[in-house]
Amino acid sequence: MQPFTERVVDAVGASGPLCVGIDPSPALLDAWGLNDDAEGLGTFGARCIEALAGLVPVVKPQVAFYERHGSAGVAALEALIGQAADAGLLVIADAKRGDIGSTADAYADAWLRGPLAVDALTVTPYVGLGALEPLFDAARATGRGVLVLVASSNPEGRTVQEARTTQGSSVQDALLGAIAALNTSGAPGAVGAVGAVVGATRAPPAVPLSTVGGVLLAPGVGAQGATAADVGRLFDGCRPGSVLPSASRSLLGGGPSQLSAAAERLRDDLAGALL
Amino acid sequence: MQPFTERVVDAVGASGPLCVGIDPSPALLDAWGLNDDAEGLGTFGARCIEALAGLVPVVKPQVAFYERHGSAGVAALEALIGQAADAGLLVIADAKRGDIGSTADAYADAWLRGPLAVDALTVTPYVGLGALEPLFDAARATGRGVLVLVASSNPEGRTVQEARTTQGSSVQDALLGAIAALNTSGAPGAVGAVGAVVGATRAPPAVPLSTVGGVLLAPGVGAQGATAADVGRLFDGCRPGSVLPSASRSLLGGGPSQLSAAAERLRDDLAGALL
Numbered sequence: 001m002q003p004f005t006e007r008v009v010d011a012v013g014a015s016g017p018l019c020v021g022i023d024p025s026p027a028l029l030d031a032w033g034l035n036d037d038a039e040g041l042g043t044f045g046a047r048c049i050e051a052l053a054g055l056v057p058v059v060k061p062q063v064a065f066y067e068r069h070g071s072a073g074v075a076a077l078e079a080l081i082g083q084a085a086d087a088g089l090l091v092i093a094d095a096k097r098g099d100i101g102s103t104a105d106a107y108a109d110a111w112l113r114g115p116l117a118v119d120a121l122t123v124t125p126y127v128g129l130g131a132l133e134p135l136f137d138a139a140r141a142t143g144r145g146v147l148v149l150v151a152s153s154n155p156e157g158r159t160v161q162e163a164r165t166t167q168g169s170s171v172q173d174a175l176l177g178a179i180a181a182l183n184t185s186g187a188p189g190a191v192g193a194v195g196a197v198v199g200a201t202r203a204p205p206a207v208p209l210s211t212v213g214g215v216l217l218a219p220g221v222g223a224q225g226a227t228a229a230d231v232g233r234l235f236d237g238c239r240p241g242s243v244l245p246s247a248s249r250s251l252l253g254g255g256p257s258q259l260s261a262a263a264e265r266l267r268d269d270l271a272g273a274l275l
Numbered sequence: 276m277q278p279f280t281e282r283v284v285d286a287v288g289a290s291g292p293l294c295v296g297i298d299p300s301p302a303l304l305d306a307w308g309l310n311d312d313a314e315g316l317g318t319f320g321a322r323c324i325e326a327l328a329g330l331v332p333v334v335k336p337q338v339a340f341y342e343r344h345g346s347a348g349v350a351a352l353e354a355l356i357g358q359a360a361d362a363g364l365l366v367i368a369d370a371k372r373g374d375i376g377s378t379a380d381a382y383a384d385a386w387l388r389g390p391l392a393v394d395a396l397t398v399t400p401y402v403g404l405g406a407l408e409p410l411f412d413a414a415r416a417t418g419r420g421v422l423v424l425v426a427s428s429n430p431e432g433r434t435v436q437e438a439r440t441t442q443g444s445s446v447q448d449a450l451l452g453a454i455a456a457l458n459t460s461g462a463p464g465a466v467g468a469v470g471a472v473v474g475a476t477r478a479p480p481a482v483p484l485s486t487v488g489g490v491l492l493a494p495g496v497g498a499q500g501a502t503a504a505d506v507g508r509l510f511d512g513c514r515p516g517s518v519l520p521s522a523s524r525s526l527l528g529g530g531p532s533q534l535s536a537a538a539e540r541l542r543d544d545l546a547g548a549l550l
Contacts, residue, residue, distance in 0.1 A: 068381050069385075106340050106343050110343045126373075149401060152401070154375045154406050160400065160438075163435075171446075174434060
């Protein structure tokens with residue numbers, strides 16, 4: 001398979017820079033007239049894929065909303081992943097997994113090699129970037145991606161993310177530098193296998209985002225307050241096609257009949273801002 | 276339901292201080308002569324419960340090893356949770372979930388109110404402790420617990436966990452202080468609803484662990500190198516019954532026929548060290 005970052009760049013070139021979060025929360029299921037059960041999840045996902053195929057390059061199911069319904073919910077997620085792939089959409093599973101050793105490898109089995117295999121998985125680095133190496137290895141070997149949560153879109157994260165490491169840089173800058181090093185390590189499949197999640201609500205970090213070398217996923221557009229102009233400023237100078245601003249509630253809240261038009265509008269705004 | 280910490284203290288008083296990690300990794304399934312599929316997971320779990328009921332107070336399934344098999348694996352985990360409860364064992368789901376807003380609430384639905392409801396859930400605080408409030412609320416309301424990963428057992432985590440916040444303390448100390456404050460906030464159900472995960476391989480943090488006021492889960496005993504004596508030193512002065520050292524591979528590696536004896540031996544060593 002072509003490496004993840006190259007697939008994203010090509011898909012953004014074809015369909016524009018927007019990742020649509022598929023967030024079947026209780027509130028959105030209700031707004032869409034669906035039951036809060038596994039069948040409701042299935043209908044919600046199928047309608048999203050139908051509305052978005054060909055219009056945007058990437059969808060991002062939020063795994064928590066599937067996990068709410070246990071194994072039946074996870075089965076609905078498996079179905080969604082298959083439907084999205086059939087429709088030519090890339091899939092990022094927003095799972096924010098993160099653990100050490102054989103457990104990290106088990107998450108790689110689940111999300112990069114196994115029954116839930118997606119184009120990329122979000123991970124959380126509280127256990128240290130080095131502990132996530134089994135996930136990076138799996139991404140390199142499969143042409144999939146791992147997106148490390150570096151700077152979250154919410155304010156509470158800054159206590160941890162802006163703390164100073166013993167080397168004197170902030171945690172988020174240390175992570176960005178380490179991810180850039182992974183992408184230029186020369187290991188087979190390394191280029192662009194690891195990306196970063198950087199909230200579109202955040203100020204530019206000290207390490208230039210243009211040096212990271214992988215996909216930059218930017219949640220926080222729309223309901224969380226970031227605009228297309230904010231995205232343009234934050235990711236100024238980044239490789240065209242490698243930035244994926246992500247919106248969810250602001251697009252899904254109008255119901256399935258509005259989704260295509262809302263996604264097209266935001267996609268075009270973002271394309272203008274990311275020129 | 277009686278609050279989580281009180282249930283742990285009672286259970287440790289009856290069965291001793293040991294949490295057994297249920298880690299059906301590919302290597303352990305093979306060592307136990309089981310297939311690496313959902314049926315193998317089911318048999319592995321059932322044999323663990325059979326061997327451990329009445330001998331130890333708590334089991335800790337590692338969710339990643341179930342997620343490897345997608346929805347079928349999660350169904351095996353649902354079965355395990357039910358079997359453990361029927362056998363009188365408390366269950367900590369080692370999922371290390373962590374996200375913000377409605378997503379944090381969705382994880383609370385899954386693990387504290389819904390189809391996967393367990394006695395306690397491990398969470399990861401990279402998004403900030405404040406963002407996890409929906410999980411703490413759910414724990415307070417249900418008598419369940421949330422265990423925040425503060426200091427992981429692996430060395431790579433220290434870059435983040437020992438970084439200095441703008442207030443001058445380390446991230447891990449800031450979290451321990453904030454958890455202690457949650458447990459003494461006076462909110463209904465608050466006492467002991469939030470605990471911490473502190474690797475048994477770590478040195479004592481600056482904030483005394485005896486002040487945290489919730490359950491202290493201590494992975495890293497056995498295969499990762501920590502001994503009963505290390506546990507005794509690290510948790511010196513903590514409330515009796517509130518410390519749960521956890522071991523997995525060192526107990527499971529000998530196969531199901533050895534598990535009861537291995538768990539009893541370690542439990543008794545730990546009881547001596549935690550006097």
